[in-house]
Amino acid sequence: MTPARKPGRRQRGKHPRRLAALAALALGGALLTGPVAQAGAAEPYDVLVFSKTAGFRHDSIPTGIATFQELGGEHGFTVTATEDASAFTPANLAGYDAVVFLSTTGDVLDDTQQDALQAYVDDGGGFMGVHAAADTEYDWPYYQQLVGAWFKSHPAIQDAVVETEDHEHPATAHFGPTWLHNDELYNYRTDPRGRVHVLQTLDESSYTGGEMGEDHPITWCHPQETGRSFYTGLGHTNESYADPDFRQLLLGGLEYAAGQKDADCAPSGVPGGTPVEAESYTDGQGVQPAGHGAASGGQTLGFIENGDWAGYAHVPVDGAATFTAKVSSAGAGGTIHVRAGAPDGPELGTADVPNTGSWDTFQSVTTPLTAGGTGPLYLSFTGGAGSLFDIDSFTLAPAGEGD
Template identity: 65%
Template structure:
């Protein structure tokens, strides 16, 4: 529960003459004073629920909407129990100062605004668990800093004149967009980007380019989020005009982005491609089993009565990733049922399939995330990922053979293997439960991606498998630079050419060997993000052990981090290192 502090309002003029303001929520009195300082002092322990730093320095074009944006975020802080500090002093980007903030907002920044030392401090802050929020021309910032490009998602390319356009709200579970309908018509300056970030971020909103002139991207993301190491990133291209910051819908979008980045609310912000909608407003293909029903309004299904089940009767599924967004009202009860044969009886489905429970309170094997009656969720992980009743959550149910993994808002909370001879996950239908009177559950955006192959083992590359490893994001192969056979030779990506320096053999002990006797090696057994990957004489140590995962990632056993193409690079010679696993295409590989 958010705390309501008794604090004084504080204003200060920074030592370099730039204005730095601090707003705190008032309960008893307000006191104002000034002090000369470069950075903002830490707030005492009785401060608001969390603190946010708004950074609006410009080294290029300066938006006249910056003051309105600052005031909007101040207002949001007052109304939602977080403290807002504002600055244009880059010296605020020091480790000690940044540590007091849950998120930093780059509000219409432009140009090169941080020096190397400040960049390093900010990278450490975000990767260590801090939040980043970029607004509009935050994408027109720090072009020469690859990490920032990765964090923010895509750099600005160009824009047409300010005009009305239609925004498609692709994700209506995220706190930034859950309040919006399927589309949103508004006036703004519509950025196009140098690259399409979709493969590396979760797109929340995109533009309908037929609704305005001057787009040119085709698939045109405009708002997105992504995990970044232990931190979180959120960006929206909206927010050029002063009027934007008076718009309640845009303010709510900003609030949701800030709360997500600050870890005050959760969302599944992993990249998502290749899914087919089973429900996004139309119930074609769905059938009701048993009593009760679901209302269908604003692309949202809401349960009433029961106990019954709405099930997708048009097709059975074998191996798949099923995603859906759900919300409970109070202490309600519902669930997602998978792996059952066709039936008009909801109880039969429960007795022949498995229910992934949705219930705010119950015994551990019958509450949210549990495989009902069979296996409790990891309650610690579940509680850390769960949004409370009244807020939206996202499930991913990953079914591979008899294995069912449950992800809540992107975090894995259950891993279950069916051994019951009367049930099987290998083929069946899916359904959502309407539990009974007083149990109100809503569902949105039910989508599925069928898997073409099942990988029961976490190591899809068997011992003795030899061939090139091609990066999904770059299309280039894992390569020993210059075909060197020396210890310490750098590993990078290069055009796939079939050379011996691109032929990697998986061994039963977890090695990836090249030239027969050299191993893919994490330099000096490092564990930090950015540690180089090299080749070295095979020695059996853990920094030469790798796990090839079903999702295409390759994990360094010694560090638990992923084999990663630096900065999402695609050029020949781009270095390969280890980095915290985040699901991007620069961390995915295919055997060719």
């Protein structure tokens, strides 16, 4: 049995960001370090570095904080480092151009603080995740989209070949085609490609313990509503932060996240065969993640009842010709309505979901889609009484591509 229902996250209203730098931040004893700025720098910007941990704590966190401070002194931005989650209020976040999650782990924000961060980024703020930022907030579906993918596992620290896909982004423009780097190399629960713009990948043939195959993204970026997100899975070791190439990677990523430098971080169109985890919805009604050992990533989009819906701001329907979903049901079954732009937007297709015999017995359902849909994907659900079905993952594919 899945746990009792709780209200789903709903789309939030916007709020204006305060562009002026914060004059003072009263975080008491939790404030780790004060602002560091380049003397005489014109129009400096402001960055909040957050490193709270509720799980494994990386020894490199102090070195990472010092690195951001040094980069700020060299390149004209101020750094405030804290582990006090009470910093996550709309008024306080409005004073920053970017927020960095530096090897955070576990559940570090409560619901109110999560709402503040989501509103901040969606309304034009910047987010940057470093290394274990992907090992954070597993119970918050929005965060999976914000960071790009959740951590799954890692092998021992070792050398690996990092391949550069984007030679124009300020974080990776200084790299050649390949870079030999020593680090702790994360495997992720899902491949984020199709939802993010991949900047670097790992060559799994160059090291042992890779679990993602030929496509193993490790650094990426993407727009988030009107804000920006950048993530790199590198940065476990203290030695990484002394590497000039890695420091430039951090600097360029931060400059993008803070809106100081432009970059093309748009995801590459329709996922086209890359499964999207259904629990990675960005807004919804009624639905919530449900734990299932047989599901990819261990979770599904669950608690689906008649009239519920889920939205995916990171998944465009433009050019999609088919929709395929991996589903299970020990309930009434029902219908998935594929829509464009809104929960009640144009219906592009429907897929009927039968009772599969149990909540852990999955099968695929598919439907062709009407051409011409634009905007983000929304799924709405209809059926009988009670729980209808769960969705593990789904795929949108353009004409000519299978699932």
